[in-house]
Amino acid sequence: MFHAPRQPARRVFEVRNTAPSLVEDNSADLDGTGGKISVGSRNRRTAAVQFPRSTKGVIAMANITAAPEAFHGRAAPALDEKTSPVTAIIFFALLAAGLGYGAHGLLDDIQSAHETLALGVFVLLGIALLIALGFEFVNGFHDTANAVATVIYTNSMAPVSAVIWSGAFNFLGVMVSSGAVAYSIVTLLPVELILQVGSSAGYAMIFALLIAAIVWNLGTWALGIPNSSSHALIGSIMGVGVANQLMAPAGQATSGVDWGQALNVAEALLFSPLMGFVFSALLLLVMKFLVRAPKLYEEPKSKTPPPWWIRATLIFTCTGVSFAHGGNDGQKGMGLIMLILIGAAPTAYALNRTMPESATPAFVQSAMAAELVFAAHAAAEAPVALVDARRVVGDALRDKNLNRPEVYAGLATLSADIATNVRNYGALAHVPAAATPNLRNDMYLAGDAIRLLPKQGAQFTSAETATLKTYSIGLQDGTRFIPLWVKVCVAIALGLGTMVGWKRIVVTVGERIGKTHLTYAQGASAEMVAALTIGAAEV
Numbered sequence: 001m002f003h004a005p006r007q008p009a010r011r012v013f014e015v016r017n018t019a020p021s022l023v024e025d026n027s028a029d030l031d032g033t034g035g036k037i038s039v040g041s042r043n044r045r046t047a048a049v050q051f052p053r054s055t056k057g058v059i060a061m062a063n064i065t066a067a068p069e070a071f072h073g074r075a076a077p078a079l080d081e082k083t084s085p086v087t088a089i090i091f092f093a094l095l096a097a098g099l100g101y102g103a104h105g106l107l108d109d110i111q112s113a114h115e116t117l118a119l120g121v122f123v124l125l126g127i128a129l130l131i132a133l134g135f136e137f138v139n140g141f142h143d144t145a146n147a148v149a150t151v152i153y154t155n156s157m158a159p160v161s162a163v164i165w166s167g168a169f170n171f172l173g174v175m176v177s178s179g180a181v182a183y184s185i186v187t188l189l190p191v192e193l194i195l196q197v198g199s200s201a202g203y204a205m206i207f208a209l210l211i212a213a214i215v216w217n218l219g220t221w222a223l224g225i226p227n228s229s230s231h232a233l234i235g236s237i238m239g240v241g242v243a244n245q246l247m248a249p250a251g252q253a254t255s256g257v258d259w260g261q262a263l264n265v266a267e268a269l270l271f272s273p274l275m276g277f278v279f280s281a282l283l284l285l286v287m288k289f290l291v292r293a294p295k296l297y298e299e300p301k302s303k304t305p306p307p308w309w310i311r312a313t314l315i316f317t318c319t320g321v322s323f324a325h326g327g328n329d330g331q332k333g334m335g336l337i338m339l340i341l342i343g344a345a346p347t348a349y350a351l352n353r354t355m356p357e358s359a360t361p362a363f364v365q366s367a368m369a370a371e372l373v374f375a376a377h378a379a380a381e382a383p384v385a386l387v388d389a390r391r392v393v394g395d396a397l398r399d400k401n402l403n404r405p406e407v408y409a410g411l412a413t414l415s416a417d418i419a420t421n422v423r424n425y426g427a428l429a430h431v432p433a434a435a436t437p438n439l440r441n442d443m444y445l446a447g448d449a450i451r452l453l454p455k456q457g458a459q460f461t462s463a464e465t466a467t468l469k470t471y472s473i474g475l476q477d478g479t480r481f482i483p484l485w486v487k488v489c490v491a492i493a494l495g496l497g498t499m500v501g502w503k504r505i506v507v508t509v510g511e512r513i514g515k516t517h518l519t520y521a522q523g524a525s526a527e528m529v530a531a532l533t534i535g536a537a538e539v
Helices: 020-025 085-112 119-143 145-153 159-175 180-184 191-195 200-222 229-246 259-290 308-344 357-377 386-399 405-425 436-456 462-479 484-498 503-512 520-538
Strands: 027-030 035-038 046-050 062-065
Touching (some): 085 119, 119 200, 119 484, 159 308, 180 308, 180 520, 191 386, 191 436, 200 503, 229 259, 308 520, 386 405, 405 436, 436 462
Antiparallel strands (some): 027 035, 035 046
């Protein structure tokens, strides 16, 4: 909009940013008059135009709105589509419903376990849970581009429809997840912080790693840089592990990062993109050999949606990535939330009180059989007292030095005590509040030791291996569980997060990576392999 003195009429100029020189040179001469247009960046849709003084009047600096810029020879999709008020109302209604359901589930569990929380503990618990859900919310809108960029930039779905669709399947992915990934992330943490997560050091650890991951995600999002939330969270966990070791008082043995487990996770994170690169390329070659449809290998040339079968394929792959992402990334938040709940309300969450009473005899029998296996490997080592057994096994886990007779003797004592307690109480649901923390810690120590012993050179017969595997499954079933309300809250946080703040990363993925636009086949291949790779993490 320009104002020219002594001329009542107002003239509006529209500059369509379609000339290659306009994009590359960031300036252009308008009709040889000396007027200049400057484009600050390729992605801006606003340009500053300056015309020289002329006989027609004086025109000063003005801002004019440029049409969507050329993107690889075609118009970029309209990403500024506004959501309707009804959509906003549904969004906030779901948010309120999720928080309300979570609060109801938490209070109900605490009351059912007859546990009383001090006001300060309850406040810390609420803050920690909100931060954990905040991480999942940020994770949602940061990782949306992984699923929706392809369907948006091929005009298979409108932007708003795409992110709502992706959010819905992120939600479903969380709800049907197995929980296998949830507790694997916890094994990276220092042993003593896991055993004493309800202490001040435990809360400091939780706050530090979650806030660090959130800040990094928000920073990269603000700059429009694609970033893996999994990498950010794992880096934060390793950071608190190193800090825990460095800040330990002199002379006090303290564990840091479980570098063996960290290496396994790092290998998976490094292998995943390489596998995606190789298999998506192979899939594209196979498609070119088997599917001889030229349209599938063309770039989108206009805002017209592709043929229905191509559109259906791209929506299907978008759905797969969204579903797999929800099932995988949602579990990381669930694992941390369970760690928070175990520390703040151990009576309600340290043990799986939903295990049926009918499962008790089999578990007791497996614990007694494992006791005999450990006693056989303890050789001539004398039995140790329960307090000493906890110290010996805990120190061995911290020092990664488990394959010793005294450790086997300690594990035999722990297993015998676990079997006795569960048998006497009749079921995990009947374990009193006073005995819950110690029983849970003993079960954690025994389970983690069984997991690590083969990696440290322990030799077991096939029968002994089968016995310890059965015992390990029972220990996990008794300590690793996720209440329904936790799943629902994480699913809502991740799903709603997918629907907001998505534009920055989508623009980067859709417009700033690559010199030419992806063909339909390339987009489908990439997303199909991505969905399978993410989903394979649960196997």
